[in-house]
Amino acid sequence: MKVALLGCGVVGSQVIRLMAEQADDLAARIGAPLELAGVAVRRLGRKREVDVDPALLTTDAEALVTREDVDIVVEVIGGIEPARSLIVAALSKGKSVVTANKALLAEDGSTLHEAARAGGGDLYFEASVAGAIPLLRPLRESLAGDHVNRVLGIVNGTTNYILDKMDSSGASFNDALEEAQALGYAEADPTADVEGFDAAAKAAILAGLAFHSRVTAEQVHREGITEITATDVASAKAMGYVIKLLAICARSDDGQSVGVRVHPAMIPRTHPLAGVREAYNAVFVEAESAGQLMFYGAGAGGAPTASAVLGDLVAVARNRLAGARGPEESTYASLSVHPMGETVTRCHVALDVADKPGVLARVAEEFARHDVSIQTVRQEGHGDDAQLVIVSHRATDAALTATMEGLRKLDIVRAVASVMRVEGDE
Amino acid sequence: MKVALLGCGVVGSQVIRLMAEQADDLAARIGAPLELAGVAVRRLGRKREVDVDPALLTTDAEALVTREDVDIVVEVIGGIEPARSLIVAALSKGKSVVTANKALLAEDGSTLHEAARAGGGDLYFEASVAGAIPLLRPLRESLAGDHVNRVLGIVNGTTNYILDKMDSSGASFNDALEEAQALGYAEADPTADVEGFDAAAKAAILAGLAFHSRVTAEQVHREGITEITATDVASAKAMGYVIKLLAICARSDDGQSVGVRVHPAMIPRTHPLAGVREAYNAVFVEAESAGQLMFYGAGAGGAPTASAVLGDLVAVARNRLAGARGPEESTYASLSVHPMGETVTRCHVALDVADKPGVLARVAEEFARHDVSIQTVRQEGHGDDAQLVIVSHRATDAALTATMEGLRKLDIVRAVASVMRVEGDE
Numbered sequence: 048m049k050v051a052l053l054g055c056g057v058v059g060s061q062v063i064r065l066m067a068e069q070a071d072d073l074a075a076r077i078g079a080p081l082e083l084a085g086v087a088v089r090r091l092g093r094k095r096e097v098d099v100d101p102a103l104l105t106t107d108a109e110a111l112v113t114r115e116d117v118d119i120v121v122e123v124i125g126g127i128e129p130a131r132s133l134i135v136a137a138l139s140k141g142k143s144v145v146t147a148n149k150a151l152l153a154e155d156g157s158t159l160h161e162a163a164r165a166g167g168g169d170l171y172f173e174a175s176v177a178g179a180i181p182l183l184r185p186l187r188e189s190l191a192g193d194h195v196n197r198v199l200g201i202v203n204g205t206t207n208y209i210l211d212k213m214d215s216s217g218a219s220f221n222d223a224l225e226e227a228q229a230l231g232y233a234e235a236d237p238t239a240d241v242e243g244f245d246a247a248a249k250a251a252i253l254a255g256l257a258f259h260s261r262v263t264a265e266q267v268h269r270e271g272i273t274e275i276t277a278t279d280v281a282s283a284k285a286m287g288y289v290i291k292l293l294a295i296c297a298r299s300d301d302g303q304s305v306g307v308r309v310h311p312a313m314i315p316r317t318h319p320l321a322g323v324r325e326a327y328n329a330v331f332v333e334a335e336s337a338g339q340l341m342f343y344g345a346g347a348g349g350a351p352t353a354s355a356v357l358g359d360l361v362a363v364a365r366n367r368l369a370g371a372r373g374p375e376e377s378t379y380a381s382l383s384v385h386p387m388g389e390t391v392t393r394c395h396v397a398l399d400v401a402d403k404p405g406v407l408a409r410v411a412e413e414f415a416r417h418d419v420s421i422q423t424v425r426q427e428g429h430g431d432d433a434q435l436v437i438v439s440h441r442a443t444d445a446a447l448t449a450t451m452e453g454l455r456k457l458d459i460v461r462a463v464a465s466v467m468r469v470e471g472d473e
Numbered sequence: 474m475k476v477a478l479l480g481c482g483v484v485g486s487q488v489i490r491l492m493a494e495q496a497d498d499l500a501a502r503i504g505a506p507l508e509l510a511g512v513a514v515r516r517l518g519r520k521r522e523v524d525v526d527p528a529l530l531t532t533d534a535e536a537l538v539t540r541e542d543v544d545i546v547v548e549v550i551g552g553i554e555p556a557r558s559l560i561v562a563a564l565s566k567g568k569s570v571v572t573a574n575k576a577l578l579a580e581d582g583s584t585l586h587e588a589a590r591a592g593g594g595d596l597y598f599e600a601s602v603a604g605a606i607p608l609l610r611p612l613r614e615s616l617a618g619d620h621v622n623r624v625l626g627i628v629n630g631t632t633n634y635i636l637d638k639m640d641s642s643g644a645s646f647n648d649a650l651e652e653a654q655a656l657g658y659a660e661a662d663p664t665a666d667v668e669g670f671d672a673a674a675k676a677a678i679l680a681g682l683a684f685h686s687r688v689t690a691e692q693v694h695r696e697g698i699t700e701i702t703a704t705d706v707a708s709a710k711a712m713g714y715v716i717k718l719l720a721i722c723a724r725s726d727d728g729q730s731v732g733v734r735v736h737p738a739m740i741p742r743t744h745p746l747a748g749v750r751e752a753y754n755a756v757f758v759e760a761e762s763a764g765q766l767m768f769y770g771a772g773a774g775g776a777p778t779a780s781a782v783l784g785d786l787v788a789v790a791r792n793r794l795a796g797a798r799g800p801e802e803s804t805y806a807s808l809s810v811h812p813m814g815e816t817v818t819r820c821h822v823a824l825d826v827a828d829k830p831g832v833l834a835r836v837a838e839e840f841a842r843h844d845v846s847i848q849t850v851r852q853e854g855h856g857d858d859a860q861l862v863i864v865s866h867r868a869t870d871a872a873l874t875a876t877m878e879g880l881r882k883l884d885i886v887r888a889v890a891s892v893m894r895v896e897g898d899e
C-alpha cells in the first residue's frame with residue numbers, strides 16, 4: 048500500500064516517524080505493509096525534524112499525487128491552494144485521501160467529497176478537528192443511529208490556553224497571548240486562532256457531520272477573544288463562571304434549521320468544559336438517545352495530529368484492500384443555517400449606573416420591551432460606582448442585541464461595562 | 474435490509490421504538506430502509522414497553538436468526554446461552570450481528586469472531602461497553618495507528634452511583650446500595666455489579682481491543698466494592714482522594730505483557746475521573762502519540778444502549794449494501810496477561826499503632842524489607858488512638874501485599890485499618 052505525503056512540517060514529520068517506528072504494527076492491522084512512496088515539500092535542501100530518504104523528496108507535488116503506484120495521499124500542507132487542486136487530482140485518479148485541512152474542508156468540502164465520490168476512493172479527515180480526539184468518526188458512525196441536537200466544544204487550543212491563563216493568573220489578553228507565543232502555543236500572527244477563524248472552520252465541519260447537512264465556514268457566526276479584558280474574566284469568576292471560546296452547533300427548537308457559531312461565552316464552573324485547562328480541547332455532544340457525551344484530549348500538536356492521520360490511514364488502507372469504501376458524505380437532511388439573530392442564547396451584562404431610585408425599574412423595563420426576561424440581578428458598589436450585573440433568561444440573539452442597544456441609550460446608564468453570552472446551563 | 478431482534482426488554486424495546494421513529498433518517502443514512510423482520514421473546518403474552526406488531530413476535534429464536542430473508546441479527550438478551558448458539562447460528566449463515574452482550578464476548582468472544590470470519594458477516598458490539606459512549610470504535614479504528622499504553626476507566630454505573638453517594642453523603646455501603654436499588658440503578662441481586670463481574674467483562678473487551686490480543690474475563694483480576702466502609706471513604710476524602718471502582722488495562726513496563734484488573738482505588742480529586750458523578754461512565758485512554766484522551770457519558774440505560782446498537786446497525790447495514798465488511802478482530806500482538814502480583818501500582822494504608830518511640834522506624838523497615846519505598850507518612854491522633862497513614866511509591870502488587878502481611882504481624886501494629894490501591898497520579 049503506497050502512501051504519498053504532501054508536506055513535511057510539524058505533522059508530516061511525525062507521520063513519517065510513526066510510519067517507520069510502527070511499521071510492523073501498522074502492517075498487521077492493515078493486512079499489508081504501508082510504504083512511503085514520496086514526500087512533496089516546498090524546498091529540497093531544508094533541514095527536517097525527521098530523517099527522510101532524500102530520494103523520496105520532491106517539489107513536484109502534482110506528479111506525486113497522480114503517480115500510478117500511489118494508493119493513498121496524505122495532505123498536511125494546509126491552506127486552500129495548492130491543497131485543493133492536489134487532493135482533487137488524487138481523488139479523481141481513484142486514490143484515497145487523508146487530510147487534516149480544516150480550512151479547505153470548511154470552505155469547499157463539497158468539491159472534495161464530490162471528487163471522492165466520482166473517483167471511488169475515500170476521503171477521511173479525523174485530524175482536521177480536535178487533533179487526536181476521536182470525534183468525527185464517533186459523530187459520523189457511532190451516532191449514525193441517533194439524533195444529535197447540539198455540539199458544544201472547545202476546539203481551539205491556543206485560545207483556551209490564553210483564556211485559561213487570564214483566568215488563573217489575572218493576566219491581560221496581551222500578556223497571556225505573549226506567553227502563549229513564547230511557549231509555541233500561539234503563532235507569530237495569531238489571527239486565525241484569536242479571531243476564531245480556526246474554530247469556525249471546525250464548527251462548520253462538526254455541524255455538517257452532526258446534522259447531515261452542508262455547512263461552510265462563511266455560514267458560521269464568528270467572534271474572537273481579543274476584546275476580552277481582565278475585568279471580564281474577573282467578573283465572570285466572581286459569579287462562578289469562566290470564559291471559554293466555544294464552538295456551538297445547535298438545532299433550532301423546531302428542528303428545521305441549525306445555528307453554528309463561535310464566540311466567547313461564560314459557562315458555569317461546574318460545567319465539565321470549565322475544567323478543560325491549558326491547550327486541551329473537549330467537545331460535548333448532546334444526542335436524543337445517547338444523552339450527553341464528552342470527548343477530551345490534546346487538540347493539536349505534531350504527534351497527536353499524526354495519531355489521527357495514521358488512524359485514518361489504517362482505515363482507508365483496510366478499505367482499499369477489501370475493495371470497499373468508508374461512509375460517504377451524508378447531507379440528506381439539508382438543514383439550512385439560520386442567522387445569529389435567530390439563535391437562542393442568554394446574556395450577562397454589567398452596567399455602570401447612577402445609584403438612585405428608579406434605575407432598576409428603567410433597566411428592567413428595557414429588557415421587558417424586547418421580551419427578554421431577567422434571571423438574576425445583582426447590584427455592586429453604590430453611589431457613583433454602582434454597577435448592575437444582570438443575567439437574562441433565554442431569548443433570541445436579536446432580542447438580546449436590541450436590549451443592549453436600548454440600554455446604551457438610557458441616560459441613567461453611564462456605560463455598558465461588559466456583555467457576554469452565557470452557555471451551558473438553565 | 475431485514476433485522477431480527479433477539480430480546481424485547483429495556484434495550485430491545487428502545488431499539489424497536491427508535492427504528493420506527495427514526496425510520497426515514499436511518500434509511501437515508503444507510504441507503505436502504507431497515508425493516509423489522511421479527512422479535513424473539515421468551516413469552517408472547519407479556520405486556521411490553523413498546524408497541525410491537527404481534528405478528529412479528531416469536532418464541533422460536535433459532536428459526537428467526539436463520540431465516541433466509543434476515544440480513545442482520547441484533548442480540549440484546551444477554552447471558553451466555555442461548556445467546557451464543559443463536560449468534561453463532563446467525564453468523565454461520567452469513568448474517569451480520571450486533572450485540573450488547575459483554576458477558577459472552579468476555580467469556581468466549583473468539584467463538585463469535587471465528588464464526589463471523591467464517592460466515593463473512595460483521596460482528597459489532599459497541600453497546601457492550603460503556604453504553605452510549607463511543608469507545609470501542611475509537612479504540613478499534615481511530616487509534617489503529619497509535620500505540621495504546623493504558624486504559625483506565627469507570628465502566629460500571631451502579632458501583633459509581635453507590636461510591637458517589639458514599640462520598641457525598643457519608644452513607645454506608647448498604648445504605649447507598651439500597652438507595653441505588655430504590656432508584657433502579659442497582660438490581661435486586663446486585664452481585665454482578667458490586668462484585669465487579671460486569672466491569673471485569675468490560676475490562677477484558679477493552680484490553681483485547683486496545684492491545685490487539687485476546688483477553689477473557691477469567692484473566693481479569695477482580696475485586697468488588699462490598700468491603701468499602703464509610704471510614705475508608707472519609708479517610709480518602711481527608712487526603713484529597715476519592716474512591717472509584719476502576720477497570721485498568723495496562724501494558725507492562727517492558728511492553729511484553731498486559732495487566733487487566735478491576736478493583737476499587739483511590740484517585741486524586743483533581744483527576745478528571747474523580748468528577749464523574751452518579752451512574753455516569755468515563756474512560757481514559759493513554760496512547761503514545763495521541764496522549765491522554767477521555768470519553769464520558771451515560772454508561773447504561775435503555776435509550777443510551779439502544780443508541781449504540783443503532784449506530785452499529787447503520788454501520789453493518791452500510792457494509793452489507795456495499796458488499797464490504799468492517800474491521801475484523803485484531804489479535805496479532807498476542808500479548809499475554811500477567812498475574813496481579815506483577816502489576817505495578819501504589820498503596821494507601823492506615824495502621825492503628827501504639828504511640829511510642831520507634832514505631833515509625835519499625836513500620837518503615839517493613840516497607841524497606843520488601844523494597845517498597847514510602848511517598849508520604851502522616852500520623853493522626855496520639856496515645857492509644859494513634860494512626861499512621863502511609864502512601865507508597867510504585868511497586869509490584871506482590872511486594873505491596875507482602876508488606877501488608879508483614880505489617881499485620883508486627884506487635885506494634887494493633888490493626889491494619891484500611892488498605893487501598895492508589896491510581897491516577899505520581
